Amino acid sequence: MAKVVVVTSGKGGVGKTTSTAALGAALAQFGQNVVVVDFDVGLRNLDLVMGAERRVVYDLINVTQGIAKLPQALIRDKRLERLALLPASQTRDKDALTEDGVARVINSLKQMFDWVICDSPAGIERGATLAMRFADTAIVVTNPEVSSVRDSDRIIGILDAKTVKAERGERVDKHLLISRYDPARAARGEMLSIEDVLDILSTPLLGIIPESEEVLRASNLGSPVTFNNPSSAPARAYLDAARRLMGEEVEMTIPTEKQGFFGKLFGRRAA
Amino acid sequence: MTSVAQPRPSPRFVCRSYMAVALAPEPPLVEWIAEIEQKIKDTGNFLVGPPVVLDLSAVKLSKSAIAHLVAQLEQRGVRVMGVENVDASQLDAALPPLLRSTKKESVEIGAAAPKARETQREKPQPREARSAPATLLLDKPVRSGQSIYFPDGDVTVLGSVGSGAELVAGGSIHVYGTLRGRAMAGSNGNTRARIFCSKIEAELLAIDGHYLTADLMDKALRDRPVQAWLEGSALKISALD
Numbered sequence: 166m167a168k169v170v171v172v173t174s175g176k177g178g179v180g181k182t183t184s185t186a187a188l189g190a191a192l193a194q195f196g197q198n199v200v201v202v203d204f205d206v207g208l209r210n211l212d213l214v215m216g217a218e219r220r221v222v223y224d225l226i227n228v229t230q231g232i233a234k235l236p237q238a239l240i241r242d243k244r245l246e247r248l249a250l251l252p253a254s255q256t257r258d259k260d261a262l263t264e265d266g267v268a269r270v271i272n273s274l275k276q277m278f279d280w281v282i283c284d285s286p287a288g289i290e291r292g293a294t295l296a297m298r299f300a301d302t303a304i305v306v307t308n309p310e311v312s313s314v315r316d317s318d319r320i321i322g323i324l325d326a327k328t329v330k331a332e333r334g335e336r337v338d339k340h341l342l343i344s345r346y347d348p349a350r351a352a353r354g355e356m357l358s359i360e361d362v363l364d365i366l367s368t369p370l371l372g373i374i375p376e377s378e379e380v381l382r383a384s385n386l387g388s389p390v391t392f393n394n395p396s397s398a399p400a401r402a403y404l405d406a407a408r409r410l411m412g413e414e415v416e417m418t419i420p421t422e423k424q425g426f427f428g429k430l431f432g433r434r435a436a
Numbered sequence: 437m438t439s440v441a442q443p444r445p446s447p448r449f450v451c452r453s454y455m456a457v458a459l460a461p462e463p464p465l466v467e468w469i470a471e472i473e474q475k476i477k478d479t480g481n482f483l484v485g486p487p488v489v490l491d492l493s494a495v496k497l498s499k500s501a502i503a504h505l506v507a508q509l510e511q512r513g514v515r516v517m518g519v520e521n522v523d524a525s526q527l528d529a530a531l532p533p534l535l536r537s538t539k540k541e542s543v544e545i546g547a548a549a550p551k552a553r554e555t556q557r558e559k560p561q562p563r564e565a566r567s568a569p570a571t572l573l574l575d576k577p578v579r580s581g582q583s584i585y586f587p588d589g590d591v592t593v594l595g596s597v598g599s600g601a602e603l604v605a606g607g608s609i610h611v612y613g614t615l616r617g618r619a620m621a622g623s624n625g626n627t628r629a630r631i632f633c634s635k636i637e638a639e640l641l642a643i644d645g646h647y648l649t650a651d652l653m654d655k656a657l658r659d660r661p662v663q664a665w666l667e668g669s670a671l672k673i674s675a676l677d
């Protein structure tokens with residue numbers, strides 16, 4: 166039976182879409198059948214990050230409204246055969262989503278794939294609550310920074326209130342993914358430390374993704390970062406996180422960029 | 437081919453007791469209503485939503501005056517579900533029903549004592565001081581944005597209370613974790629209520645409506661286990677370590 170995962174955060178811009186694409190691609194690279202679903206109706210980004218923006222014909226809203234069938238809307242990734250995308254609409258907004266429509270789509274996707282990863286929009290209103298409604302597992306993406314941490318705390322509370330699982334008295338499994346972590350800034354006290362974040366959020370840690378220019382590079386190329394440059398620090402961190410999501414025990418490390426010989430000589434950027 | 441109709445069991449009637457907030461208006465009524473409105477603004481939604489009973493022992497009101505009072509409260513979101521200490525002739529079908537309070541029962545809520553016990557004393561007890569305080573036990577952290585309202589007694593949290601969360605208790609508040617949100621104890625006028633926490637990073641503390649915001653708390657106490665109590669109308673905090 167497929168696992169439905171929601172990637173959420175509360176705060177905007179912390180790395181939900183990047184993480185959805187990276188983890189989706191990582192799981193597909195490990196042989197799993199994965200669909201990533203964009204719930205950010207009106208402000209869709211997942212299609213850009215996946216490099217599928219020129220192949221979008223039908224979207225999630227079309228399917229929930231019965232205008233298109235699900236296989237017509239699904240876009241197969243050209244590079245990874247086990248990865249598919251269900252894009253959001255760009256012309257509508259979140260009010261066009263209905264709970265019944267989303268329930269039917271999720272149920273159909275569960276028959277077709279091993280993993281259904283829902284990329285939640287930012288916020289705590291309809292778009293975010295519908296993205297999490299049918300989830301078995303939640304990945305809460307947080308930057309080690311006070312606003313993001315408080316918003317993540319809020320979203321964790323909402324995961325325990327507004328999901329079908331919570332309403333039935335069961336628990337949604339929650340994992341924390343700390344993204345845009347910069348060890349140097351944390352050491353200088355400019356950023357919250359990992360311990361601070363875990364202390365405030367009291368949620369098991371799935372992975373620590375370091376801040377990196379690779380993320381923007383990959384996004385501009387329309388390729389998930391784990392696929393575009395699998396040896397880069399964020400890619401290695403996402404691959405470890407995907408392994409942990411599949412149940413493997415992987416030691417928690419914060420990967421650093423591997424520096425070549427010249428990198429070590431000319432490592433410091435001129436001011 | 438005829439199916440035998442099963443006789444319907446007769447409807448069950450069960451006596452149940454529920455907890456409600458009791459408000460006792462005092463003259464002059466206009467001022468009392470204004471105070472209630474202020475209390476709602478100050479302490480959030482704890483009067484708005486839960487069932488409220490009006491104890492009219494301190495005022496002499498005609499039927500239309502009672503109707504007016506109930507309407508004034510409904511306008512402010514306070515839902516009156518019953519009225520006590522009036523004569524039955526002062527109420528009609530349009531007003532909330534008359535309640536007769538029975539012998540006071542002490543009820544212990546929580547894992548320790550599941551059975552409700554009746555008190556031995558016949559003397560009526562003051563409404564706000566219950567003989568056996570109830571406790572609400574939360575064994576998970578309270579997340580930002582969550583609002584816990586428990587007028588019947590103490591609230592104990594086994595975990596932290598997030599920034600932007602609030603706890604409102606009729607009794608004391610005990611947080612075995614870091615208190616980062618707002619804690620408001622003694623919400624029914626219990627001036628002896630206290631607030632305890634393992635680590636203080638609170639945004640606001642209040643006892644019986646007297647409050648202190650974070651910027652007025654002694655910086656030296658931050659991150660330490662503390663207790664807060666009321667001395668007159670001043671909220672005092674001291675370290676427990």
